[in-house]
Structures are given as structure tokens and as C-alpha cells.
Amino acid sequence: MYKKHIFIGILLFLLYWVLLALLPVWIGKVIGGEELNAGWGRILAAAGLIFGLLSASYALIDGGGVAYCCPPKKLLKCGTYSMCRHPMYLGFIVYTLGLTITFGTAWSLAAWGAISASIVAFALLYEERKLLERYGREYEDYKKRVPSFFPKLPEKDDRCPPLLFQLLFYVGHVVSWFTWDIRFEKECEVPEGGYMVVANHVTYLDFAVIVYTLSRFVSFPVSKFHYESHSWLYKLVGSFPIKRHEPDMRAIMRIISYVKRGGRIGIFPEAERSWDGRFLGFKEGFDKLLSKVPKPIIGMRIEKAHLLFPRWGKRFLPGKVRVLVRCFEDPMELEEFLSKPSVDPEDRYPSYNGVEKYVYRCPKCGTFHSMESSRTGLVCRKCGFKLDRPTVGELWRIHDEIYDSLQPEYEEEAEIVDVYGKRSGRWTIVKFEEDGIRYDGNFMWKEDIKSFLAEGSREVFFYDGERMVGFRVKSAKLWSDLVKKFYDIS
Numbered sequence: 001m002y003k004k005h006i007f008i009g010i011l012l013f014l015l016y017w018v019l020l021a022l023l024p025v026w027i028g029k030v031i032g033g034e035e036l037n038a039g040w041g042r043i044l045a046a047a048g049l050i051f052g053l054l055s056a057s058y059a060l061i062d063g064g065g066v067a068y069c070c071p072p073k074k075l076l077k078c079g080t081y082s083m084c085r086h087p088m089y090l091g092f093i094v095y096t097l098g099l100t101i102t103f104g105t106a107w108s109l110a111a112w113g114a115i116s117a118s119i120v121a122f123a124l125l126y127e128e129r130k131l132l133e134r135y136g137r138e139y140e141d142y143k144k145r146v147p148s149f150f151p152k153l154p155e156k157d158d159r160c161p162p163l164l165f166q167l168l169f170y171v172g173h174v175v176s177w178f179t180w181d182i183r184f185e186k187e188c189e190v191p192e193g194g195y196m197v198v199a200n201h202v203t204y205l206d207f208a209v210i211v212y213t214l215s216r217f218v219s220f221p222v223s224k225f226h227y228e229s230h231s232w233l234y235k236l237v238g239s240f241p242i243k244r245h246e247p248d249m250r251a252i253m254r255i256i257s258y259v260k261r262g263g264r265i266g267i268f269p270e271a272e273r274s275w276d277g278r279f280l281g282f283k284e285g286f287d288k289l290l291s292k293v294p295k296p297i298i299g300m301r302i303e304k305a306h307l308l309f310p311r312w313g314k315r316f317l318p319g320k321v322r323v324l325v326r327c328f329e330d331p332m333e334l335e336e337f338l339s340k341p342s343v344d345p346e347d348r349y350p351s352y353n354g355v356e357k358y359v360y361r362c363p364k365c366g367t368f369h370s371m372e373s374s375r376t377g378l379v380c381r382k383c384g385f386k387l388d389r390p391t392v393g394e395l396w397r398i399h400d401e402i403y404d405s406l407q408p409e410y411e412e413e414a415e416i417v418d419v420y421g422k423r424s425g426r427w428t429i430v431k432f433e434e435d436g437i438r439y440d441g442n443f444m445w446k447e448d449i450k451s452f453l454a455e456g457s458r459e460v461f462f463y464d465g466e467r468m469v470g471f472r473v474k475s476a477k478l479w480s481d482l483v484k485k486f487y488d489i490s
Helices: 003-020 023-031 041-063 087-103 106-135 137-145 163-178 206-214 231-236 249-260 286-292 331-338 392-405 476-486
Strands: 180-186 195-199 221-223 240-242 264-267 297-303 319-328 371-374 377-380 386-388 410-417 423-433 436-439 442-445 451-455 459-463 468-472
Touching (some): 003 087, 023 087, 023 106, 041 087, 041 163, 087 106, 106 137, 163 231, 195 206, 195 331, 206 264, 206 297, 206 319, 249 286, 286 331, 297 331, 319 331, 423 468, 436 468, 451 476, 459 476
Parallel strands (some): 180 319, 195 264, 195 297, 221 240
Antiparallel strands (some): 297 319, 371 377, 377 386, 410 423, 423 436, 436 442, 451 459
16 A cells, blocks of 8 residues: 555545535534434444445455545445445445534534435436446446445455454554565556465565555465464454365365456465575475466565564564565466575574574584574584574575485474364474384374475474374474475475
8 A cells, every 4th residue: 555545545534524524514503503412413423434434445455446536446346335336425424414413403404415415416427427437237237236325235255355354454554664664566567356466485474465565355375274273363354274284176276266256365385484585486286276377477576574574583573575576477487486585695684583493403513403592693502603693695505504414313302282283291202214203102104194294483293194293393494304305295
């Protein structure tokens, strides 16, 4: 959302919903007469204000329009616009009626009637003619289905922004002014119909960056692991679950259908957050999904955010984030676009707290989990090796050398967690061996493991097609590297 649009919206709100709304009251005061002073008018005013503001919100988030200023870029049919064709005008009329019968006189009521009749006439005789010229048959069908001013029950549509999403949309914009300075560059015209947004995944807040950049409602599939633990919240923001440990054809078909019906879907093809800002590549089979969704595909590369909220970080730090937006017809070009690292090798982190989960072994003495982090770097407890404010490129090099030196034997004491990541309080020795995983008196053969998941920075899960076994370990990155290097598991 551009700041100038915010300024225009506030200015027009004061003009219409304060000055014009009080005009009937002022006219009645000037002419004179006994005040109506109806207490229930306040209820009407509040209801009209809420209805009008909600309609303005749908116009902005679903259609990219600012009330009374910039017309929406599509025909609005969501929420209050599925109840009547002119919900913003209806809200204003009810709001001014409430103010009039609360603070005005009989003459105020007459002035309200004249102003309201003018608004209705303008909407039906002028505005609807313009909409019919612009949208043609689509508006004719909409006009037959939806009344002009007398509202009906709203239609349910999963492509419409839910109320909680709208609240978080505005809260997120305000918070961003004091935290992340998001600058975006759109190198193509993003369509108003259905499309898929494909972005690199570097922080928990990537979805918010996408919504901020597009200023539209975008639905995101969420790992079933997270969805089932907070399903009530994800439903209220328009997300839906997708399995990560096995192909989820139901979710894939839902995504394709949703985009074809005009919805917007946000996807992170890596299926997990990058540990170091380098792109992890498309998840196996993702290119097939891209071949079936309508084009263009909106590619979005989020840069610098990894420095402010790395996967191993405990909280996000303020700073600048850059977003590049480009439209693609060819999935190969999209992957090439996203494959560029989201940070520069010469960058440095504002804080290095938690980076020992990435540099999980001392590069000098080779001891696992001996590195301690601080805001300014790392130091090995055993040999004293020290890294003082290393660059991102230095950490890449160190990690890659550690990865190359890994052997197919490793064990540590870990806490068993359930399939939702809930800690059990039960501890066991987990051994990574060349042939499989040994834990708590059990053994899972490498050939039987269908998928491996690393959640957060400490939880890891092994799935054999029937059961999922999870552990809270010292570094999920270490286990991810072991599986990647020695097991052929997607």
C-alpha cells in the first residue's frame, strides 16, 4: 500500500464521514426546531460506520481501490458487496441517519432525506451505468444476483479476505512503519485475476511481506504440522493445510482450482525456511504444479529479510527489506530468478545469537555443539576458536566445510516429541547410522524412510509411510545435513 493512498484515504474519510455526515445536523441547527434526541440513533450510526468502513476495506484489499478516490481494479463481489451493490453508500446513509436523529431536528431529517435521495440517484443512474460499460456481462449477472441497497445475507466465498486477515493487514502495515522498511520493485503488471505467488522462504514473516507488497488477500497453504495445532487461527486468516511428508493431491487440486476461480495463492517452493539465505531449490514435483496453474506466475524474491530474522534467530530485528516482483510464463526462468541468494556474501548479521545451530561444529577442533554465540559472533568452549562478526560468506564457507567433513555416524540425547511437535519430557539416545536411525530401542531402516522434516531450528521428524517419529535435537540443521548427504530422501 502506498503511503499517498493512506493519506488520501484519511483525508477523504474526514471529508465524507465527518463534514458531509454532519451537514444535515448543521442545516437543522441553522433553521431551528426541537431536537429529535433519539438515543437509539447512536446504534444506527455505529452500525452504518462499521458497515461502510468494512466495505471500504473490501474495496482496498480485494480490489485495490481507495474509497471516493481510486476505483477498484476489478468488480467487487466479496463480503458486503455480496449483500448489496452499493454497501459503502448504504453504510454512509445509515450512519448519517443515526447522527441526524441523535443530534438534529426535524429539518435535519428532511435534509438527510434529500442528501440520501441524491446519493441513491447518483449510484443507480450514473455509477451503475459506468460499471456496466466497464464490466459488461459480468456486471449484468452480478446485478441480477445482488440487490442495490436493501441487503441480503452475505455469500460465502473462500477467495474473499476474512475479517481477521483484514485486521492483521492494517495492524501489519502500521507495525512495519516501526520495524521493517519494505521497499519493493514491480517489474511487471500484476494481474487482478487469479494467480500464484512463488517466493523464496527465509523468515516466518515472509507471508506478511508478500501481502504488504501486493496489498491483496493471498491464501497460503500451511504445513499440516502447524495447521492442526492452531487450526482455528489459520481458518480465520484464510489458510488451509497441506501435507509435507507425502504427496497431497487433494491440496494440490485445491490450489489449481482456487487459482483458476480467480483466487490468489502464495507458495514457498522450498517447503521450509532457508538456513542461510541461499535458495534450497524447488521441492520435488513442484514444477508439475507450476505447469498446471494459470499464467503468469508471480515470482517474488525477498532480499535482506534473512539478516533480520534468520531461522536460528529468536526474534526479528528492525531494518530494510527489498522485494523484487516479476511475472513468469516459464517455470525454469522462475527457478533461476529465485535461485539468487537473498543476501550478499559481504553482509553481516545485526546479531549472531543462535547461529551455533547453523555452525554446529567447531571448524578448528571438530567438536559438535561446542560453539557459543553472542550478539557479536561465536567462540568454541573447548579450544577457544573465535569468530568475530563473520560475514555471511564466511559462515557459508565454514558450514560447507563442516558439511563436507560429516561422517555417517552421529548420536546425541534428544527429547521425543509428538507429530505436532509437543514435547513429551521423555529423552532417548538417537543414533544416525549409515543404514538407518536407532532410537529408544527401535530402528528405522533408511530404505523405509519416506520423508524427513526439519521444523524450526530444533525439531526433526522421520516418516516411514505409517508412523512419524519426532525429536527435539540440538540443531535441526545438523540432522538435515546428515540426511541430505547420506540418505536419498526428499
